[in-house]
């Protein structure tokens with residue numbers, strides 16, 4: 270499993286620290302707000318949890334050459350269930366970055382019942398330390414792949430500590446170098462939504478010039494015919 274280390278500038282890290290402090294203040298002021306009520310474990314009182322997750326989001330933005338300041342949400346209020354969109358041929362997947370200090374990509378247990386309804390397409394696993402000048406990105410999975418590959422933690426060594434937490438070990442994630450639309454391996458074909466394109470229609474690929482899954486092929490062809498007829 271190859272990881273990617275991303276330098277996070279100090280001024281950005283300081284912004285993440287301020288964000289973490291503000292989230293704790295917000296939770297204190299509105300104990301019944303969604304972010305406070307769903308926050309689990311020490312996230313309610315420990316600003317570092319918020320800071321590290323924001324640093325991880327910044328690192329993922331920087332990986333895609335996006336400026337984290339205008340791209341990410343820095344204000345208060347509810348989390349819509351994704352962090353930022355990435356522009357790819359055919360669509361805009363919504364990326365949700367999960368910060369981890371385990372060797373797994375895990376879904377927070379308090380959000381188990383929200384998994385299906387959350388609007389994100391792709392999960393990215395990253396590790397951040399406030400004292401370091403970089404963050405580590407471990408890899409990605411589509412929503413469907415996470416659902417198919419997830420293991421339920423029994424709280425054993427190497428697993429997320431809360432039994433019932435759903436997770437995928439880092440060695441079962443995709444490398445960032447085969448992210449949809451930017452794969453360095455010509456045999457790896459993913460739709461913008463993150464789903465692997467197992468069976469393809471060579472005519473569709475030829476027409477569009479990029480790979481697309483069956484679910485999104487029709488929409489992509491419709492958009493293509495609209496833009497080509499307006500030329």
Ligand SMILES: [Zn+2]
Pocket residue numbers: 460461462463464481482483484485
């Ligand atoms: Zn798709």
